[in-house]
Amino acid sequence: MQLGATRKAQPVRTEQIILFRASSQVLAISSASVQEVRSIEGLSGSPQEIHEPRLPKVRHVFRRGELNLYVVNAAVHFGLRPSQASLIFLLRRLRTALLVDGIEKMTTMTRLQALPGAFCHEERGWYRGLTVLDQNVVPVVDPAGFLTAEELFVLDAAASRLAMPEAPPNEMGLNV
Amino acid sequence: MSQTEQLDARSCVLLRLGERRFALAAEHIAELVAPSRVYRFAHRTPEIEGVILRRGRVVPVCDVAEKLTGKKLTYRRFYLVAMRRRGTQVDRVALPVSGECELINADLTPASESDSPHVAGWLSHDGEVIEVLNLDALTPGTSVEPTLAQPGIPEAHA
Numbered sequence A: 001m002q003l004g005a006t007r008k009a010q011p012v013r014t015e016q017i018i019l020f021r022a023s024s025q026v027l028a029i030s031s032a033s034v035q036e037v038r039s040i041e042g043l044s045g046s047p048q049e050i051h052e053p054r055l056p057k058v059r060h061v062f063r064r065g066e067l068n069l070y071v072v073n074a075a076v077h078f079g080l081r082p083s084q085a086s087l088i089f090l091l092r093r094l095r096t097a098l099l100v101d102g103i104e105k106m107t108t109m110t111r112l113q114a115l116p117g118a119f120c121h122e123e124r125g126w127y128r129g130l131t132v133l134d135q136n137v138v139p140v141v142d143p144a145g146f147l148t149a150e151e152l153f154v155l156d157a158a159a160s161r162l163a164m165p166e167a168p169p170n171e172m173g174l175n176v
Numbered sequence B: 001m002s003q004t005e006q007l008d009a010r011s012c013v014l015l016r017l018g019e020r021r022f023a024l025a026a027e028h029i030a031e032l033v034a035p036s037r038v039y040r041f042a043h044r045t046p047e048i049e050g051v052i053l054r055r056g057r058v059v060p061v062c063d064v065a066e067k068l069t070g071k072k073l074t075y076r077r078f079y080l081v082a083m084r085r086r087g088t089q090v091d092r093v094a095l096p097v098s099g100e101c102e103l104i105n106a107d108l109t110p111a112s113e114s115d116s117p118h119v120a121g122w123l124s125h126d127g128e129v130i131e132v133l134n135l136d137a138l139t140p141g142t143s144v145e146p147t148l149a150q151p152g153i154p155e156a157h158a
Helices: A149-159 B065-069
Strands: A015-022 A025-030 A034-039 A058-064 A067-073 A087-091 A096-100 A102-109 A127-133 A136-141 B008-017 B020-025 B029-033 B048-054 B057-062 B078-086 B089-097 B102-110 B119-125 B128-133
Touching: A015 A087, A015 A096, A025 A127, A058 A149, A067 A149, A102 A127, B008 B065, B008 B089, B008 B119, B020 B065, B020 B119, B029 B048, B048 B089
Parallel strands: A025 A136, A067 A096, B020 B128, B057 B089
Antiparallel strands: A015 A025, A015 A102, A034 A087, A058 A067, A087 A096, A127 A136, B008 B020, B008 B102, B029 B078, B048 B057, B078 B089, B102 B119, B119 B128
16 A cells, blocks of 8 residues: 655745835845945946936946946836935846945745736836735846846947946955 | 627626726626725836735736726725736736626627727616726736746746
8 A cells, every 4th residue: 555645845946135225116136136236435447427318327337347337227217216326236147237225135035926917018128027025015126127238239339439447357346 | 680689698797986887797807805005116007006915916906997987086995806818818907996896697789890999898787878898908918928937936927
């Protein structure tokens, strides 16, 4: 006789996320997609001002090795009221640095719900989905959604007209 | 065409938006819930004001009163949670209503070409001619196909 099969509990898949503030909004980003967190003051590499009227969310660019990294103001990107940003997230494998007001906490999500189909505009590119934490709904941002290929093209063209000093590619930062 | 061909007996839910009543086919209704906290976050779909949580699932809230009556609701009695089929997915949307809802059986007259896209048909009830709503035309939306999960990453579920 075979004893009742013991059902193997499915391991809960989790993802570590950083909850951050942009203006009045709390959002989440996968901690795996954040390479470094820096204060604005601690950002070396001499960020330069860049002015591209079509992209008011990007006001600064700095150089890391061979690459231009563009600083996206998260509040402006999401159409929120401009706020006092204090931190920069350098995003992994992207040429985007994200200007945010501050970090709320680091936590873990176990379930990511797709953005309901009723949301049918730019937000579909902004978010990977929504997660529920402590009875709150938190949008989980898509790191690749801050700058499209077209926007990078426009910014590269604008940056090519600037003379920028180069920062060492692996200078010390707070690695997440 | 005879009258029997024109009419189609259906179960419908009557809903009140301010002074007017509208109807939705009962098969599109998931539940009627008390108003609860609306969670708001940045987005660019003006018809959607946020989401509510129902048993851990997020449901977008879409106030259709302004589109249908010209006025926003000043009072919300319930949220009527309706289902829309988008592609292979069933999508839910919460419609704020200002009064009691009623389940009725009525003969539906199909919409004609001259009707607005949001009109799926007409029914007559208590001496009133009532629009049966076409939710797909009335609420914004796109089909959400399930995304492939990466190993170790929580899946996005519709």
